[in-house]
Amino acid sequence: MACADAGPVPDLFDAENQALQAAKSAHAAAAPAPGGEALADLIVAYERLLRETRRLVRRSDKAELEMNQLNTRLQDLAAELEHRANHDPLTGVLNRAAIIDRVNRMFAHQDLALIVLDIDHFKRINDSFGHPMGDRVILGVVACLQAVVPASAHVGRVGGEEFTVALPRHSGAESEQVAQALRRAIENHAFNLPDGSRVTASFGVCWAGAGGDFDSAYGLADEALFIAKRAGRNQVRQAAACLHAAEHVV
Structure with a gap:
């Protein structure tokens, strides 16, 4: 029996996106008022911060993947080094x-x-x-x-x-x-x-x-x-x- 579609992967920053969209909607719907420009600046700054956070998370995920790959390779090399140190190169039996x-x-x-x-x-x-x-x-x-x-x-x-x-x-x-x-x-x-x-x-x-x-x-x-x-x-x-x-x- 085929597995059911798990659907799209949830956005890690879904709550932050919703808050941003709500702020944008409120700013767009509100009549010009004192403090409106400050809110707009705050929205822009928040949006920039959210983009930067996303970028850093992507970079962190990539770095973690590369670190895991390097660690696996290091373990493989250590095992190969140990084998070479203990085994005869021609026959493969213990030296x-x-x-x-x-x-x-x-x-x-x-x-x-x-x-x-x-x-x-x-x-x-x-x-x-x-x-x-x-x-x-x-x-x-x-x-x-x-x-x-x-x-x-x-x-x-x-x-x-x-x-x-x-x-x-x-x-x-x-x-x-x-x-x-x-x-x-x-x-x-x-x-x-x-x-x-x-x-x-x-x-x-x-x-x-x-x-x-x-x-x-x-x-x-x-x-x-x-x-x-x-x-x-x-x-x-x-x-x-x-x-x-x-x-x-x-």
Whole structure:
């Protein structure tokens, strides 16, 4: 059902206009009398003041609209600035400083699993096919990560071809399962390298209870990653110290 016509917008100065018109009518109908010129002057002054007031209101409305538009733009720019400060420009995931800060803040009140992964033989990809192809591989790896990790996870790029995945409230076994799923996703992804070779990644996993910190957890996960690299790459290894810590959680 169509809405009824709301009619014309009421004049903000309707009462003042009516008073002005009444004064004009009274002045026109009255016989010339002492004080008539003073009334006429008063009417002219009042009319001028009313016009000026209307102009100022229009200017104020325009200024308010422009101020609101500027404020909206400022908020948009602030959000964009914050995003750029916290995210990697190539991949859009958290940058190194942001993922470290996020992990440390989460450790303040909850346990956390940290997955560290490194793309295998990435230097060969860059050297053989160029940096644009290397960037495509990095973007493909990030797409695999984002497609597999749970919604609660946080992904960060901590180095050129190295990434960290933070998994709140995931046990060591659960985080290892996620890492294995990520490893398989990358292994099976079609990166379309010119020589037809596959892209793989190696993983290190660490679990730590609430009160931990990024540097300690990352160090243990990185050690596990190094073991995976030495064992032949395209593997997931979990830090033994983290498993020991997990076994003593009540």
